[in-house]
Amino acid sequence: AQKVTQAQTEISVVEKEDVTLDCVYETRDTTYYLFWYKQPPSGELVFLIRRNSFDEQNEISGRYSWNFQKSTSSFNFTITASQVVDSAVYFCALKPNAGNMLTFGGGTRLMVKP
Amino acid sequence: GAGVSQSPSNKVTEKGKDVELRCDPISGHTALYWYRQSLGQGLEFLIYFQGNSAPDKSGLPSDRFSAERTGGSVSTLTIQRTQQEDSAVYLCASSLELAGEGEQFFGPGTRLTVL
Numbered sequence: 001a002q003k004v005t006q007a008q009t010e011i012s013v014v015e016k017e018d019v020t021l022d023c024v025y026e027t028r029d030t031t032y033y034l035f036w037y038k039q040p041p042s043g044e045l046v047f048l049i050r051r052n053s054f055d056e057q058n059e060i061s062g063r064y065s066w067n068f069q070k071s072t073s074s075f076n077f078t079i080t081a082s083q084v085v086d087s088a089v090y091f092c093a094l095k096p097n098a099g100n101m102l103t104f105g106g107g108t109r110l111m112v113k114p
Numbered sequence: 115g116a117g118v119s120q121s122p123s124n125k126v127t128e129k130g131k132d133v134e135l136r137c138d139p140i141s142g143h144t145a146l147y148w149y150r151q152s153l154g155q156g157l158e159f160l161i162y163f164q165g166n167s168a169p170d171k172s173g174l175p176s177d178r179f180s181a182e183r184t185g186g187s188v189s190t191l192t193i194q195r196t197q198q199e200d201s202a203v204y205l206c207a208s209s210l211e212l213a214g215e216g217e218q219f220f221g222p223g224t225r226l227t228v229l
Contacts, residue, residue, distance in 0.1 A: 035217065037220075042222070043203065043222055043223055044220060044221070044222045044223070045205065045207075045220035046220075047217050047218070047219065047220075050217050091157065093157075100145070100147070100162040100164070100170050101147060101149075101159035101162055101170070101173065102147075102149075102157075102159065102218060103159070104156055104157035105156075106156045107156065107157075
């Protein structure tokens with residue numbers, strides 16, 4: 001069975017602060033994929049990043065960075081110098097290589113205050 | 115090109131009525147998924163279609179739920195004899211690949227309210 005846990009249900013920061021959203025997963029598969037999605041108030045899930053289980057290299061995209069650590073089954077997401085527009089619910093998700101569906105974490109609601 | 119579209123955006127129905135929710139995937143995407151997002155349950159997988167293969171229905175919560183995909187494109191999710199616990203946002207997604215790296219692109223969802 002697969003499971004994704006996002007322990008932080010809600011985080012509130014002030015603009016320009018850095019913030020890290022935690023994601024811990026469980027799977028018996030050796031090959032799998034991890035994702036982060038953003039769900040702004042409009043409701044549509046926006047794809048942010050995909051990582052496969054063989055690639056532990058951290059990734060940076062602008063103010064976003066991701067830290068994948070297989071040893072601790074974690075795939076954390078950091079936003080540097082947060083902005084009000086970053087306010088949204090962020091979901092971490094897991095997909096097995098041979099499977100079809102995403103298993104989502106419960107989501108973390110991020111509120112960035114001006 | 116156009117993203118995943120869903121209709122209606124909002125649906126209010128009375129308990130016991132049937133509803134149909136529609137999804138238009140991204141052109142050329144072979145895989146189509148339905149998820150449900152509700153308070154307390156988070157995002158749950160419902161059903162998955164890939165080409166002409168039999169759909170993966172493992173996530174459907176009851177036999178009141180069914181879905182079809184006509185011509186490998188548009189999909190309809192049908193909920194019969196709706197119950198209040200069916201109230202949720204129903205999300206459709208499509209992807210280019212069956213397995214491996216294909217990320218799923220989501221539509222805006224249909225918010226279903228059962229009175």
